[in-house]
Amino acid sequence: MLVVLDDASSEAQVRRLLPTSAGSAALVTSRSKLAGLPGVHRHTIPPLLPEDATSMLAELSGAQDVDGAGVLVQIGTLCGHLPLALCVAAAKLATNEHLRLEDLRDRLSDEHARLDELSVGDIDVRASITTSVTDLSPAAGVLFRRLALAPSGDWPGWVAALLLERGSAPSGSRVSGSVGGRPSAPDGVHGGGRGGRGARAGGAARALDELIDCHLVEPTGRDTAGQPRFRVHSLVAELAAEALADTEPVSDSDALAIELARQWLALSDVADARLDPGGVRGSDDPAGPTTDAAVRAASESPADWFESERLNLVGAVHAAVARDDRELAARIALAIRTFLTIRAYDDERERVLRIALDDYPEEADQRLSAQLLAALFGVLAQEHRHDELPDVARRFLDAARRVGDGPLEQRALSQLGWAAMVRRDFAASLGWYEQAAELAVARDDRAARTTADAHRGVLLRNxxxxxxxxxxxxxxxxxxxxxxxxxxxxxxxxxxxxxxxxxxxxxxxxxxxxxxxxxxxxxxxxxxxxxxxxxxxxxxxxxxxxxxxxxxxxxxxxxxxxHARSGEDLDVLRLRVDLDTAAGRWHDARPRVERLVAARRAAGDPLELACDLAREARCAAHLDAGEPADGDPASGDDPTRTECRAILERLDLEPGALRLPAHLRH
Incomplete structure (x- = not known):
């Protein structure tokens, strides 16, 4: 005999119904793990795979249009691939002929109204999740709603301890009442109690275990830095945010969010100092990290720690800006920029720097503003966005001079020199580097003088x-x-x-x-x-x-x-041309060099274009004449050589600036 028990609420409810006869079994579904039942096999049903979620939506809604497949994927993602949410979305599409896929996607994109939208007939996603929340203990209820303050849905264990340890909450019983016509999450108590930090940590662990038992939080194992990690489903997080807004003052929530962001900053400073010792630090006054284990993870495995916490750190910048703590946002952005640079997260690096810079208040620390501009210059230079460089460098110079910071002014002058160099204004570049050197001499800063001279060395080489x-x-x-x-x-x-x-x-x-x-x-x-x-x-x-x-x-x-936005790095393509020509594969080189020249024209860098025009001329001369072309790569009357020579004359450069490999030089 097979006994099926659906939506069991407790072990006691199940025990008296379990079959005892030989060959019998029971299949039990529950919102909790029913940990008090020994000797059973447990299986947690995860959200659907993205492709399965899309198929389910298409089948239940009848939306089989191939053109709408991409929108169905987006709807599935907004539903968190949760079967109940997918059923609601599909039912809305199936029963409302005027509701377009794009309309439903747009409605679900408002994360503060997503649960409102995921209700149809007597099926309500909010009510379903709330059923798991209503019987939480006070401490677990506090932790549940405060998890809405985590910058992302994936976080390390110390976050739960901090959310209960810091701040305060009114004591209360298990859930009662409602907010806005909806059942509310329970009132709760501060998770600390007496007994010091260990007792508070133990209280947080018990509260977290309770949320895990109710499937409101999912443990995901240890990350590569050795930290235990946990995940909250996006729809559960939205309900937590509603409960937080309904039960705790905004000022308390904001203060706790800022405290959490300060912990991310403190740990980022630890990891940044170990990731690249000797680098420019963005924070001079870090907060104390939360736990020894968190500090150890950031210190011993900085790259792994940054990778694990990347979304939380970016989210912490947003959280600080949303609460008008621009200095904190700036410090976090500066603390994570080296990692984002090393791992080529260029879009995120630019985004956090610009977010921290936007509307930066005059009364805030202007040295941080100057450092943000310097870091933003680095992003733009690495991405070859040369037209944007002069403005950022001038803003950096103005900020450095306003605060009277000599080292920052030195960096700004060097960045102006770099901006002029990559835009091929070599005379202006030399002038900026000379100013940087003069400032270093005036400040009696030998290292700064060496740096200014080195930038001039790059200019001379180019x-x-x-x-x-x-x-x-x-x-x-x-x-x-x-x-x-x-x-x-x-x-x-x-x-x-x-x-x-x-x-x-x-x-x-x-x-x-x-x-x-x-x-x-x-x-x-x-x-x-x-x-x-x-x-x-x-x-x-x-x-x-x-x-x-x-x-x-x-x-x-x-x-x-x-890393190249086009999918093909032009310096790599140039090297491929040089390898082909060195090996005598001139026919292979020709289409590549033509593609290279076309890309250089589009990029708008005249010197780089001249370098590759010289290569194209060599290739054409060899193939058209049937023998190697010798002599000055810019000499000759064919249009390619003529254009190359004209560029060098306009830039007042000699053929050596083409920097050709030896086999193309002679």
């Missing part, structure tokens, strides 16, 4: 004068090895090595790049590692070791292409 630039870059490498962060040292090593390749000093360049590669791996800078491989490929190409060059090229290409 102008085709690597021999003049190399001593300046060599001094910077030495300085960075002594005082700089690992990531900064890695960047300067690669920068100098690229100039040594232009000088055909391949062995010295390789030694620097091997050192840079080791540093990139230490800080887990995947993109930096790819750039090291790309530069090593140029070294091997110059030495004529084409097999080794191809190996390094293949190591660099996937990561760099994946």
């Amino acid at each position: 102008m085709g004068l690597p021999a003049e630039g190399d001593p300046l870059l060599a001094a910077m490498v030495a300085e960075s090895r002594e005082l700089g962060s690992r990531r900064s040292t890695c960047i300067w090593l690669v920068t100098r090595a690229e100039g040594l390749v232009d000088l055909d000093l391949f062995d010295e360049a390789r030694a620097l790049l091997d050192e840079a590669l080791a540093l990139a791996r230490e800080v887990r800078d995947d993109l930096g590692e790819a750039h090291c491989h790309l530069a090593l490929a140029r070294v091997h190409l110059g030495r004529g070791a084409l097999v080794d060059a191809t190996t390094e090229y293949e190591s660099a290409r996937p990561r760099l292409d994946a």
Whole structure:
């Protein structure tokens, strides 16, 4: 005999109905784990897979239109792939012929009204979830509603302890009453009680266990930093937010959200200091972290910790801005920027910096505003958005001068020099770098002078004068090895090595790049590692070791292409052309170099265009003449060479600025 017991509320309700005869079994469904029943097999039913949720929506609603498949996927996501929510959505579509898929999607997109929308007939998602909430103990009720303050639906265990340990809540019984016509979550008590921090932590653990038992919270195991993690379904989180708004003053909730954000900042500072020692720190006054275990995770596994908490940290910036704590938002954004840079989360890096900068108040710490602008410049420079650089750099300079901060002013002058250089205004660039050097001398800052000179060295290298630039870059490498962060040292090593390749000093360049590669791996800078491989490929190409060059090229290409917005990194494509031509594969090189030149035209960088026009001219001359083309790559009367020569003349540069590999140079 098989006994089926649906929606059992307690163990006592089940025990007297369990069959005892041989060969019999019982199938029980419940909103809790019924932990008091020993010797049973438990299975938690998770939300549907995205594709299954979409299929269920299509079948139940009758929306089989292929054109609407994408909207069905979005609706499924907004329903959290929860079967009950999907049934409600499908029923609305099936019974309302005037309701378009897009209309329902838009209604569900309002996260503060999603539960209102997920009700049809006698099926109500809010009521279903509330059934699990109404019998919570006071402490579990407090924790349930305060989990709405977590920046994301996935969080480490210390968050639950903080939400109960900090703030206060009125004592009360299990749930009673209603709010706005809806059953409310229970009133609750402060989770601390007597007995100190250990007792409070124990109270939080018991409250969390209760939420897990009711399937309001899902444990997801330990993350790569070793922290226990938990997840709240998006619809459950919305009900928690309603309960929080209905039962606790906004001022108390805001204060608790700010306290939580300060903990994220404190832990970010710990992780940032360990991720890239010696780097520029954004916070000088961190709050004390919550637990020793949290500090240990951030300190011992900083990259893993940042990766696990990325959404929470971005959410903490939003939470601080929403509560008008712009300085806190700025500090968090600055504390996470190095990690976001290393892991190439460029969109998120720009987003948090701009959010923190928008409407930044004049009475707030303006040094933070200046640092945000400096960091934003870095994002734009890395993405080659050159037209936006001068404005950001000038705003940075103005902010630095307003607060009278010499080091920040120095950085701003260097950024203005960089902005002019990448826009190919070399005279202006040199002027800004000279101002930066003069300021460093006036401040008697040897390290700052070395940095200003190093930027001038990059300028000279890009102008085709690597021999003049190399001593300046060599001094910077030495300085960075002594005082700089690992990531900064890695960047300067690669920068100098690229100039040594232009000088055909391949062995010295390789030694620097091997050192840079080791540093990139230490800080887990995947993109930096790819750039090291790309530069090593140029070294091997110059030495004529084409097999080794191809190996390094293949190591660099996937990561760099994946990071490029077009899906194809132009420096990688250029190297492919150089490898083809070095191997005599001129026919393979021709379509690639034509694609490269077209992309350079679209990008609008005249010097980079000239470099690749020279390659196209070499390729065309070889294929059209049937023999290698020798001599000045910019000489000749064909249109490609003429355009290349005109660009060099306009920029007042010599052919050395084309920085061609040796086999295309001669």
